[in-house]
Amino acid sequence: MPTHVLSSAWKKSLLAAGCAVTLSACSSGGFNHSSNAYDIETVASQNASERVRFLVLHYTASDFASSLHILTQPSEHPVSSHYLIPENGDASYPHKDLRVYQLVDENRRAWHAGPGKWNDRTQVNDQSIGIEIVNKSYCEPPVETGTVKPGKENCFFPEFDPQQIDLLIDLSKDILARYPDIRPTNVVGHGDVKPEFKIDPGPKFPWQKLAQAGIGAWYDDDTVKRHLDYLQGNTTSDRQSIRHHFAQWLADYGYGIDPDNTSDEEISIYTRAFQYHFRPWKVDGEVDNQSRAILLALLEKYYPRKLSSYKDIDTGIVAELSSPASN
Template sequence: MTPSLAKLALLAASCVLTLAGCTSSATKAQRGDYKLEWVESQNASERVRFLVMHFTTIDFDHSLRVLTQPSSSPVSSHYLVPENNDPTYPHDDLRVYQLVDETRRAWHAGPARWEDRYQINDQSIGIEIVNKAHCHPPVETSTGEIGEEICFFPEFDPEQIELVIALSKDILARYPDISPTRVVGHGDVVPQYKIDPGPRFPWQKLAEAGIGAWYEEEAVKRHMDYLKGNTTSDRESIRQRFAQWLADYGYGINPETATDDDITLYTRAFQYHFRPWKVDGEVDNHSRAIMLALLEKYFPNKLSGYPELKGTLIAELEEQD
């Protein structure tokens, strides 16, 4: 037998043995009018990759109807979490409401993007949290100028947040592909239209419970010290570089085509999540330091891609390791 034929024979034998091994562990069943054999493939991944948090802006009863009944603009989510002191809520104790089976696609994220994924509805679980935050649209002043939008953000109910934490832990335990940076807000994935769950949502508390991402204060201070000593960059280059950092973290901004307005929009979304006490869209040193601390914690390999940091900050980090 020639070497090539011998290799083919070995390959064929290997295939037969492999298939025989698989077949021996197959599950057989009758489904309808045909027989079924279930052989689990190793070439697959979880459907669910993201966990998206929302606030409803309306009370429980209205939220439940909007999320479950047909309409001209139908929306839904997998879960709805009520709050205390809502006269429309029918129970004495708070309960998690499941509205859509996790195996099915809920319509909660819209035209969203995170990382390199666009069809977020297809790959996520959505949690709607009853909270009557609302904004008044800007109005024209007596001088003909357009005023600012005025928003009101009530605190979230502590007991409600404990329910959100318990529910999220349960979800994360079943879907290991949802890494900390893939627990996001609606405003993170579609900042053009949404800001929820808003600046009052306790992202840090969730992160301390093992849900989602947060930064280390010591790292932020260290990055602030570095940035204060680096005064050679102009405003435009700083903002363009921050757009790249946003994209590296997961935000759906394109650094190469982003306009100044785009950078402001995505920076505001970032601040709603990670610096909610000052949301202004400005790429200041504090926002930059928080972002660098997040990249260092969750994507340290990406920091080495920035030449301006290579000889200073990266060297310091490597020394600490």
């Protein structure tokens, strides 16, 4: 069986053939049974939702051949993803045209995000689709420590292949069309759900371009400016108070930080993860006014009811907003 994804037309022909044999297995409601030993009657319940709620993006840190081997073959620490997207110029890639490789059926759990946390979910693997993107970004530990910790590593981040990103956009649109519970804020990177150990897809990943194509979240510049003007004029809060407020905002947006029980180092780690995603031109883990304004703009856009509860932020306009995403 070829490892690349079946074309849409070929998928449809297979589905039609299967439906001709067993109608019940092709029910649009997902009701599946294969035994003739009992009678089954289907009544579709309205009290259900899709299991898939997240789309998690990664870079592979290695070439195509190595990535494919690692993601498909047994090992001491096995990993996998639902999809793998190659890049141009990779000598280990066997085709002239870029193809999406499907490695795990979407109905099965791939091992790509570990015990990642997002919103109120602590096992992102169980409810996500993972896409690995071939990119040779890597980080090495400082010589004096021997271990990699976010913010302390020496990293190299090559640009992503534009054609590869276009392919990712097409695949992601297809996935989002089939899983409406993946809201914009639930399209995340590995570094968002596991920032203590991961930073991928890194600062060169074009999150804004994906958002412009309808994939994932991004902020509005005018809203950032409005919040930034307010924050720069408000100098009454001390550094520690500002950082803990920011931890609360991160948690409200979806990050797995516990604002009531967090250390200063942990706030820096989660702030850095946020910056890799939304302010990649300056990733330092510092809770500065620009980072705060960007996060407030995101909360205003996607969770306005949460933002309106902040007593120290000018939210007169925001308090009147209402959004399905804030429910």
